Amino acid sequence: MQIFGDYxxxxxxxxxxxxxxxxxxxxxxxxxxxxxxxxxxPKTMDQRLAIANDFVKRFSFPVPFGVDDMSNAxxxxxxxxxxxxxxxxxxxxxxxxxxxxxxxxNPKEVRDWLAAKYGEVKHPETKSAAENATKQQPQPVNSxx
Amino acid sequence: MQKHYVCPLESLLRxxxxxxxxxxxxxxxxxxxxxxxxxxxxxxxxLSIMAGSPKDALLMVRYAFPHMRSGNLKVxxxxxxxxxxxLNGTDHFQIRQRINGKPLVLIFGSxx
Numbered sequence: 001m002q003i004f005g006d007y008x009x010x011x012x013x014x015x016x017x018x019x020x021x022x023x024x025x026x027x028x029x030x031x032x033x034x035x036x037x038x039x040x041x042p043k044t045m046d047q048r049l050a051i052a053n054d055f056v057k058r059f060s061f062p063v064p065f066g067v068d069d070m071s072n073a074x075x076x077x078x079x080x081x082x083x084x085x086x087x088x089x090x091x092x093x094x095x096x097x098x099x100x101x102x103x104x105x106n107p108k109e110v111r112d113w114l115a116a117k118y119g120e121v122k123h124p125e126t127k128s129a130a131e132n133a134t135k136q137q138p139q140p141v142n143s144x145x
Numbered sequence: 146m147q148k149h150y151v152c153p154l155e156s157l158l159r160x161x162x163x164x165x166x167x168x169x170x171x172x173x174x175x176x177x178x179x180x181x182x183x184x185x186x187x188x189x190x191x192l193s194i195m196a197g198s199p200k201d202a203l204l205m206v207r208y209a210f211p212h213m214r215s216g217n218l219k220v221x222x223x224x225x226x227x228x229x230x231x232l233n234g235t236d237h238f239q240i241r242q243r244i245n246g247k248p249l250v251l252i253f254g255s256x257x
Contacts, residue, residue: 003250011248014240016229019212022257027204029197032257039257049234055256056232063252066229066238074227074240079216080253082209088224088249092241095248097220100213110250117248 003107004063006121007114011087017052017067018075021082045070085110224249 004013022029023041032038042048045067052067068074075081083101087110088094096113098106115121192202218225226241243249 007250011250012243012245013250013252014243015252015254016240018253018255020255020257021209026208027201029201029257037257045230046234049230049232051256053232064243065232066240067232068227068229074225074229075253076214077225077227078218078251078253079214081212081214083254085253086218086224086251088240088244088251090244090246090248092224092244094218094220094222094224097216097218100215101254114248114250 001062002123003111003114006111007118010118011114013063015061015063015065016074016078016080017048017055017065018080018082019048019068019072020051042070087113 020026020039020041022032024038025040028038039051039054040047042051048070049067052065055061056065072081078084078086079100083105085096085098085105085107086094087096096110098104098109189199189202192205193199196202196205224240224244226239228237228239230237240249240251
């Protein structure tokens, strides 16, 4: 989300909704119950679209959205399930291929790729945190005084 | 009739060989069995740690593994095109339509 905010003027973003990873009728996670994210694995396109719309509404998700069809064609092309990141360059070639989520899902790599191309975007909170950390560090003692 | 003569020493050696071979094979099979069980326990324990619990490990094997693909797309290869449906359910578009002179970041995922 923050990456989108930082680089949306330089790059286009597209979220692709693929089949559910932890639906109630398959491998449901306790964290999903806790957060009230409980859905069955969609069997129809309408069910899949309903979940995608719930997601966008719940998080006021600003990133453009597309939904894979029930044949999971796009998911199969990109080996995307359960989550994955790619960057396609201006020529339509794969410029970055992220690892398979959740263990190798690393948005920082996308940020680094964009930062290398368009420059790093710094955030005030990050800066102040860094300043605080510097302030807390022991200052070197000048022995000449 | 000609009587078949068996040397007592040969008979003794054959008995000992058969007996020791049987014991040898029995030991080999026992250790292979122990190895397989131990390996299964180690793999299951590792999966349980990875998934969060023994039950989750079973569910992961049942529901997640069949869908996990590392894929064969390489950096530099043409990005595959595919048809997606817009959130309104009626409009459709191709992924390549979204490449308009800028890099396109593709975020694949689901709600759960």
